[in-house]
Amino acid sequence: MAESPDEVYERxxxxxxxxxxxxxxxxxxxxxxxxxxxxxxxxxxxEAAKAEAAAKPASDQASAGEQEPKAEEAAxxxxxxxxxxxxxxxxxxxxxxxxxxQAAPAAQAEGAPKGRGAAAxxxxxxxxxxxxxxxxxxxxxxxxxxxxxxxxxxxxDRVNTWPHLMAAEAVALLAVTVFLMLFSAFINAPxxxxxNINQTPNPxxxxxxxxxxxxxxxxxxxxxxxxxxxxxxxxxxxxxPYIDRNPSNKPNDRKLAIVMFTIYLMFFAVxxxxxxxxxxxxxxWIYPWQIPIVRIFEF
Amino acid sequence: xATKAPEKKAPEKKTGFPKPGEILGEQxxxxxxxxxxxxxxxxxxxxxxxxQDSPKSRAYVVMNNVLYHLHPVKxxxxxxxxxxxxxxxxxxxxxxxFLTITGIFLMFFYRPSTxxxxxxxxxxxTQVAFGQLVRNLHRWGAxxxxxxVFLHMARVFYTGAYKPPREFNWIVGxxxxxVTVLLAFSGYxxxxxxxxxxxxxxxxxxxxxxxxxxxxxxxxxxxxGQIGATTLIRWYTLHVLFLPFIIVLFMAxxxxxxxxxxxxxGPL
Numbered sequence: 001m002a003e004s005p006d007e008v009y010e011r012x013x014x015x016x017x018x019x020x021x022x023x024x025x026x027x028x029x030x031x032x033x034x035x036x037x038x039x040x041x042x043x044x045x046x047e048a049a050k051a052e053a054a055a056k057p058a059s060d061q062a063s064a065g066e067q068e069p070k071a072e073e074a075a076x077x078x079x080x081x082x083x084x085x086x087x088x089x090x091x092x093x094x095x096x097x098x099x100x101x102q103a104a105p106a107a108q109a110e111g112a113p114k115g116r117g118a119a120a121x122x123x124x125x126x127x128x129x130x131x132x133x134x135x136x137x138x139x140x141x142x143x144x145x146x147x148x149x150x151x152x153x154x155x156x157d158r159v160n161t162w163p164h165l166m167a168a169e170a171v172a173l174l175a176v177t178v179f180l181m182l183f184s185a186f187i188n189a190p191x192x193x194x195x196n197i198n199q200t201p202n203p204x205x206x207x208x209x210x211x212x213x214x215x216x217x218x219x220x221x222x223x224x225x226x227x228x229x230x231x232x233x234x235x236x237x238x239x240x241p242y243i244d245r246n247p248s249n250k251p252n253d254r255k256l257a258i259v260m261f262t263i264y265l266m267f268f269a270v271x272x273x274x275x276x277x278x279x280x281x282x283x284x285w286i287y288p289w290q291i292p293i294v295r296i297f298e299f
Numbered sequence: 300x301a302t303k304a305p306e307k308k309a310p311e312k313k314t315g316f317p318k319p320g321e322i323l324g325e326q327x328x329x330x331x332x333x334x335x336x337x338x339x340x341x342x343x344x345x346x347x348x349x350x351q352d353s354p355k356s357r358a359y360v361v362m363n364n365v366l367y368h369l370h371p372v373k374x375x376x377x378x379x380x381x382x383x384x385x386x387x388x389x390x391x392x393x394x395x396x397f398l399t400i401t402g403i404f405l406m407f408f409y410r411p412s413t414x415x416x417x418x419x420x421x422x423x424x425t426q427v428a429f430g431q432l433v434r435n436l437h438r439w440g441a442x443x444x445x446x447x448v449f450l451h452m453a454r455v456f457y458t459g460a461y462k463p464p465r466e467f468n469w470i471v472g473x474x475x476x477x478v479t480v481l482l483a484f485s486g487y488x489x490x491x492x493x494x495x496x497x498x499x500x501x502x503x504x505x506x507x508x509x510x511x512x513x514x515x516x517x518x519x520x521x522x523x524g525q526i527g528a529t530t531l532i533r534w535y536t537l538h539v540l541f542l543p544f545i546i547v548l549f550m551a552x553x554x555x556x557x558x559x560x561x562x563x564x565g566p567l
Contacts, residue, residue, distance in 0.1 A: 158373035162360040165370060165379045172386040173393050180397075180443065184435030191424065194417040195496035197526060204497040207487050209445055209480055214501065226508040237473045240456070241466035249459030250567060261456050298494060299442070 009034035190298040202281045208299045211275030212268050218283065369554055371562055378563035383458070387451035391479075392550070394444035401437040402539065409489070411535035413528040416491045441483050448479045460564035468556040471549055478546045485538040491531065499534075500526055 003011070012033040016026035036042065159165075192201075206214050216225035236243075244257050251258060276299065280286035288296075330336060331348040340346045343359020350356065358372045377383055408423045408430065410416060423430040452472060455461055461469035488499045503526070506516040522529035557563075 157376040159376050159379060160354070160357040161370040161372060161374050162357050162367065165374050166367065168379055168381065169386065169389055172390060176390055176393065176443070177397070180436055180440055183439050184432055187435070187439075188431060189435045189438035189490075190492075190494055191420065191490060192492040192494045195413075195491045195493060197496065197500075199493070201493050201497055204501055206501040207484055207498050208442075209483065210502055210505075213505065222504075222508045223510070226505040227510065230505075234473070234477070237452075237476075238470055241461040241463075241469050244462070247462060249462060249565065251457075254459060257459075258457065261453070265453060 003037065005034045005037040008037040187297050192298075203279060203283050205275070205279070205283075208272060208276050211279075212271035214283075215271045215275035215279070371558065375563055375566065377566040383565065384563070385450070385454060387447050387454055391444055391447045391451055392554075394440055394447060395546070395550070398437060398440050398444060399543070401433050401440065404433050405437060406539060411489070411532050413491065413531055416489075416531065420490055420492070441486060445479055445483050448476050452476055455564075458564055458567060462564075465556075465560045465564065468553060468560060471553045471556065475546060475549050475553060478542055478549065482538065482542045482546065485534045485542060488526075488531065488534045489538065496526055499530070 009030045013026055013030035016029050017023075021029070205211060213225060213230060216229060219225070220229070244254075246254055246257065248254060277288040277291070278285055280290065328348060331346075337347065341359070341363035343356045343363050344350065345360065361367045361370055361372045405423070408427050409419050423434060455469065455472065484499075484502060487502075488495050503517060503520050506520050507513045509516055518524070520530075520533075522533040
């Protein structure tokens with residue numbers, strides 16, 4: 001052959017344009033032909049297909065038709081691709097004789113790095129000891145290995161977020177809204193006389209979420225109840241995932257963690273309730289029914 | 300003897316004037332085909348004309364909506380059971396939005412200055428339409444949010460949802476709990492009544508007890524040696540601007556990490 005690869009490129013491009021192929025397809029075919037010319041393979045698409053088909057046992061004819069359009073797409077998105085996408089413009093004889101010829105390059109053109117093109121590659125290397133040319137591919141997306149479906153993974157039972165989860169959420173939101181509306185309609189937020197720093201009410205209490213700590217002040221030195229204990233609580237919360245190294249989340253495997261957390265919750269709840277409802281004037285012990293009714297919801 | 304099947308009736312030709320409902324229906328259908336409508340409701344929306352319930356459209360409902368996009372298209376089946384999460388995380392987020400809306404309403408009628416603040420509060424109760432109701436909603440909603448955030452933490456602990464790969468999200472969650480309590484506490488002072496000022500007086504006494512920097516910490520919190528006008532404006536700014544800003548930042552990280560760490564934990 002006297003033609004240089006670049007001449008082949010120009011010739012095939014002109015031919016394809018004459019045939020009426022779309023510009024990207026024409027360009028891709030021309031590039032493919034140039035690539036084949038560089039490797040010393042037959043440049044004509046039909047010939048190339050025949051050569052491959054001769055070696056390859058006919059397989060997967062059914063999918064040939066399906067894969068063809070994909071092959072065209074792939075040719076448009078991939079920079080340099082030796083694969084050729086045969087089309088209906090090919091000589092009818094070639095199509096009729098070798099339906100597998102369509103499957104082979106189509107599978108190759110699909111360009112999946114693993115698996116799919118393997119049969120075609122094996123067939124080619126068997127044909128003339130020619131190894132499939134290295135393909136240059138653009139990076140289209142980064143996919144985590146977990147995202148690729150793995151057969152060995154147990155399928156997780158999943159349901160559609162819409163409507164299953166979102167319906168439940170909508171009900172929850174409405175329920176809370178209704179609850180708040182009713183509560184607010186009947187019970188007013190507390191509002192006493194104007195702030196006066198010179199007149200200390202008795203008892204004077206912190207907001208309820210600090211009443212556990214205020215209750216602790218009755219038993220410990222302020223440095224312990226006000227600083228040391230809350231500090232260690234916060235540090236303990238932050239460190240929880242690094243202290244509890246038990247990987248299981250089954251309740252039966254983590255009895256110690258559950259018991260400890262429950263004890264903490266009980267302490268916190270009891271202290272808060274005692275501080276809120278069982279402490280009257282002078283922060284001395286009273287019972288909830290001794291609190292004036294107007295003071296009950298003052299928090 | 301086969302009786303002849305009754306012939307299918309040809310659709311009745313419309314006579315007379317169409318009913319108002321028909322006109323409205325036609326116009327409604329036309330409107331839903333208009334570009335305006337279709338540009339608002341992306342494919343898969345249940346408001347689009349010809350919406351059909353299919354796995355694909357169910358996926359589109361989530362994928363094509365910025366709010367629903369917090370969720371994945373599919374969730375683990377055990378995760379939607381009420382007994383697993385009790386909806387506590389979602390309700391905390393909802394209450395945050397609820398409190399933002401009611402809080403903005405209250406801001407219209409509130410001036411954080413000790414001379415006028417008490418009068419503003421009284422006017423809110425007596426002169427503003429729904430003023431008392433919205434203040435009630437804000438107050439009780441805030442207490443409820445403190446509870447739901449705390450219970451959410453308990454739920455996460457009991458289901459072991461802080462274990463790898465979710466350790467960092469647990470830390471973000473603890474920060475969110477602390478900021479929630481700070482938000483509630485900073486809002487406590489704002490009504491400027493005896494309950495507010497003395498609760499904050501007791502609460503800030505804890506700062507005085509901290510070693511070495513006790514007095515300095517107290518000074519930063521109170522904005523002086525004693526609770527007064529400087530404290531009010533300081534806590535107001537913290538309550539309406541600074542702390543919401545912080546909590547939104549951490550919420551964004553929190554929700555994002557939930558997705559990145561593999562969605563809902565479990566099953567147990």
